[in-house]
Amino acid sequence: MPKIEEHVETSRQRTGKDYLELHEWMDADPGKKAERHDVKRICEYGQLMKAKYGREGLEEYVQHIYEDITARYLEDQADITGAIQSQVAVADLRAQLAGGEGDACPIPVSDVDLLRRSGMSEEDIAHSIQVAQKAMELAERAGVPLDMVLVGRGGLFHDLGKARSRGDDHGVVGARIGKRLELPGELLEIMEKHVKAGLTEEEALAARLPVKDYSAKTLEEKIVIYADKLVDIVSHPDGIVSSDAEAEAGFPEILASHPRFAKGDKPMARLIRIHEEIQGLMGGKG
Ligand SMILES: [Fe+2]
Ligand SMILES: [Fe+2]
Known part of the structure; x- marks a missing residue:
């Protein structure tokens, strides 16, 4: 302290x-x-x-x-x-x-309570906390100036839409809920963009989502995407890896041999690019 x-x-x-x-x-x-x-x-x-x-x-x-x-x-x-x-x-x-002004000083509501009150399952909340932890760990290791609060909240809120949908639209649905909760714009972008590592306009059209470019641009967005996928791999019930380090080191090979994680060639290529960029910052081999 x-x-x-x-x-x-x-x-x-x-x-x-x-x-x-x-x-x-x-x-x-x-x-x-x-x-x-x-x-x-x-x-x-x-x-x-x-x-x-x-x-x-x-x-x-x-x-x-x-x-x-x-x-x-x-x-x-x-x-x-x-x-x-x-x-x-x-x-x-x-x-x-x-x-701005105003004497109102509401006690800030815990974000986890907000997830719960929005209807997320305890299982999804546990996943979200794990992603927040992993994202903050990656951000710390990246050694570059980052908005740590955004990274932590991005991890916590990325799957908010799963309160309503488990399809490819859960990013867009989450951002819609988040907007009503008056969450900041950068956080809504993380929610929208994390699905399949950031869909292109063309892919969004094919997925029947509001047509726009969902590619991840900021490092905070990419870190949440990477953390989400690492947590999926590490916590998979089949015991694909035994540690975080193994998931990071073998990330491209794991995606290639387990199609369920990337869910497509284009998302896989994006995930590998993000992995290489973040590992490059952290001093890993990528
Ligand atoms: Fe998700
Ligand atoms: Fe997730």
Whole structure:
């Protein structure tokens, strides 16, 4: 976890003020530290911060929690699911703060609860959490600047459409549900594009989907696609591989010998290109 001085330094860089009192309130009393960092109490404590330090202070309080969660994720991979959920909850609030005025400070709803309330099965939710974990691990290993919250949420939400459909339209259906939930546009794109590693216009027409180019463009989109397929391979009941490393190392051969994963030559070619690009960034052989 960052020390008080590090939080102070971030505040100074962001605002020109150190907000020392605020950071000491957060960290200095070991008996109160956990509850003051509890994302479920952000609304309650956030209002106190806003009353005392104004909107800027409220933002520094949220930023403090965000930095701690990010550090915890890096330090403790074992707690990754909790870290993702907390991080996205804080990211939601940061987005709300960035979005404008209003005293409303709803407690951010856990993304996993959102999946559940949208009608996804527990099995699909478990898969989604695994994809989020794998996607964040790949993003970390890629060693390039990436929107980690988008990667984590992309993994969590990519199959949201499976609440309604298990066909090739589940990406488009998921994006439609996500739009109603007011999820961000980049996240909707990940949902739409992950099916068959990003359909072309021609393929979309043949699949009777709204005709447009669904090719994955950003690294965040590609990482979710790659993570999804790796999780499918690793968790397949036939025990095709015994480890993540084996799935990554043998990815092209596994796709070639098990057509059920790629579901077509074109998706397979795209998956292999994505695999090579991401492995190239991570220093693998591709
Ligand atoms: Fe999917
Ligand atoms: Fe999936």
